[in-house]
Amino acid sequence: xxxxxxxxxxxxxxxxxxxxxxxxxxxxxxxxxxxxxxxxxxxxxxxxxxxxxxxxxxxxxx
Amino acid sequence: xxxxxxxxxxxxxxxxxxxxxxxxxxxxxxxxxxxxxxxxxxxxxxxxxxxxxxxxxxxxxxxxxxxxxxxxxxxxxxxxxxxxxxxxxxxxxxxxxxxxxxxxxxxxxxxxxxxxxxxxxxxxxxxxxxxxxxxxxxxxxxxxxxxxxxxxxxxxxxxxxxxxxxxxxxxxxxxxxxxxxxxxxxxxxxxxxxxxxxxxxxxxxxxxxxxxxxxxxxxxxxxxxxxxxxxxxxxxxxxxxxxxxxxxxxxxxxxxxxxxxxxxxxxxxxxxxxxxxxxxxxxxxxxxxxxxxxxxxxxxxxxxxxxxxxxxxxxxxxxxxxxxxxxxxxxxxxxxxxxxxxxxxxxxxxxxx
Numbered sequence: 001x002x003x004x005x006x007x008x009x010x011x012x013x014x015x016x017x018x019x020x021x022x023x024x025x026x027x028x029x030x031x032x033x034x035x036x037x038x039x040x041x042x043x044x045x046x047x048x049x050x051x052x053x054x055x056x057x058x059x060x061x062x
Numbered sequence: 063x064x065x066x067x068x069x070x071x072x073x074x075x076x077x078x079x080x081x082x083x084x085x086x087x088x089x090x091x092x093x094x095x096x097x098x099x100x101x102x103x104x105x106x107x108x109x110x111x112x113x114x115x116x117x118x119x120x121x122x123x124x125x126x127x128x129x130x131x132x133x134x135x136x137x138x139x140x141x142x143x144x145x146x147x148x149x150x151x152x153x154x155x156x157x158x159x160x161x162x163x164x165x166x167x168x169x170x171x172x173x174x175x176x177x178x179x180x181x182x183x184x185x186x187x188x189x190x191x192x193x194x195x196x197x198x199x200x201x202x203x204x205x206x207x208x209x210x211x212x213x214x215x216x217x218x219x220x221x222x223x224x225x226x227x228x229x230x231x232x233x234x235x236x237x238x239x240x241x242x243x244x245x246x247x248x249x250x251x252x253x254x255x256x257x258x259x260x261x262x263x264x265x266x267x268x269x270x271x272x273x274x275x276x277x278x279x280x281x282x283x284x285x286x287x288x289x290x291x292x293x294x295x296x297x298x299x300x301x302x303x304x305x306x307x308x309x310x311x312x313x314x315x316x317x318x319x320x321x322x323x324x325x326x327x328x329x330x331x332x333x334x335x336x337x338x339x340x341x342x343x344x345x346x347x348x349x350x351x352x353x354x355x356x357x358x359x360x361x362x363x364x365x366x367x368x369x370x371x372x373x374x375x376x377x378x379x380x381x382x383x384x385x386x387x388x389x390x391x392x393x394x395x396x397x398x399x400x401x402x403x404x405x406x407x408x409x410x411x412x413x414x415x
Contacts, residue, residue, distance in 0.1 A: 011164065014221040018119050035353075 005031035090134035101129035104139030106407035117160020119215025135205035151401040158392030163216040169389040172266040173235040176249035177259030180237040187237035189378035203233030242316035243375035244323030259403035269384035284325035292339035296364035304354040308390025337365040
């Protein structure tokens with residue numbers, strides 16, 4: 001699972017394809033995350049946590 | 063072999079290359095089969111020979127593909143041995159080219175040419191060596207960049223994430239001014255014979271100017287010169303200070319090199335002393351950029367190992383030398399790489415056709 005911000009989403013597409021893993025699970029985050037402060041990061045983490053867990057479960061091998 | 067594209071004429075071919083992001087934004091020479099074949103022949107190598115895969119896209123680095131990009135860059139046959147060596151150098155896994163192409167930092171491979179290949183290819187190291195007006199410097203560096211675009215598939219905003227880039231990403235190539243240097247040529251530091259030819263490649267930011275006026279009456283003048291250069295090496299915005307590593311390049315103009323040589327300092331002495339002097343106060347880093355704060359109060363070295371410093375002599379004589387900090391990241395923290403230039407396998411071809 002890769003967490004990728006909007007500004008780097010296209011690069012994520014490129015790198016995943018170049019590495020032969022175009023279906024690598026990724027979750028899109030707003031940009032920026034770094035430097036936004038602990039409160040903003042905690043709010044973001046709370047907001048996306050359920051989605052992340054769901055995506056990880058869906059991508060896990062059966 | 064590569065796919066052959068067709069176009070109505072060369073103007074249409076150029077528009078296609080621009081539209082498909084195969085250029086650096088400037089016009090290129092159209093890589094017709096005859097032109098590409100000519101540079102393959104000049105290389106003395108089989109066009110189908112693969113030198114490896116180039117990141118970040120993982121394209122196959124065949125001699126033919128290198129030749130096609132060299133044609134586009136304006137190279138002539140005499141440039142090919144240097145272009146091939148430069149490509150071989152950046153394919154060294156230690157160079158982390160794929161990661162370097164994708165970084166948000168402003169870094170580009172600086173190609174330094176030593177030995178007889180300087181004359182055979184026409185690469186210069188004197189006045190304005192990193193500026194416009196020198197055909198071989200411009201074309202060889204540009205060939206490497208176009209190969210990184212078209213074989214490595216580095217495209218701005220997609221796979222080359224440099225926030226701003228820098229002008230050396232068009233071309234960044236020079237020769238060491240060996241005849242103006244008081245020391246043995248740079249490539250002898252890597253074990254090459256002085257009469258052999260080699261490229262040294264280091265990921266480098268644009269040049270940061272260092273002004274220094276020598277005072278022959280002042281016995282401390284050489285130490286003041288070194289301290290001035292060290293201050294730029296340890297500038298408080300540099301990755302090398304915050305990441306505490308990575309190669310850095312120091313290009314001494316011949317006058318500054320002579321100041322140091324007259325103080326009985328050789329290149330190794332210079333690297334050692336610069337590494338000692340190029341430190342940043344831990345408290346200042348902590349105050350300015352706490353995300354990279356050191357854990358102790360020990361002064362932070364901008365040069366982890368004196369061997370990480372590439373010190374060469376080039377440019378005209380005068381008051382200015384330059385420092386080029388580096389990205390200092392990647393799995394190998396941006397080391398120096400090098401490769402021999404094989405002149406004995408290259409074919410001499412008439413230049414006009």
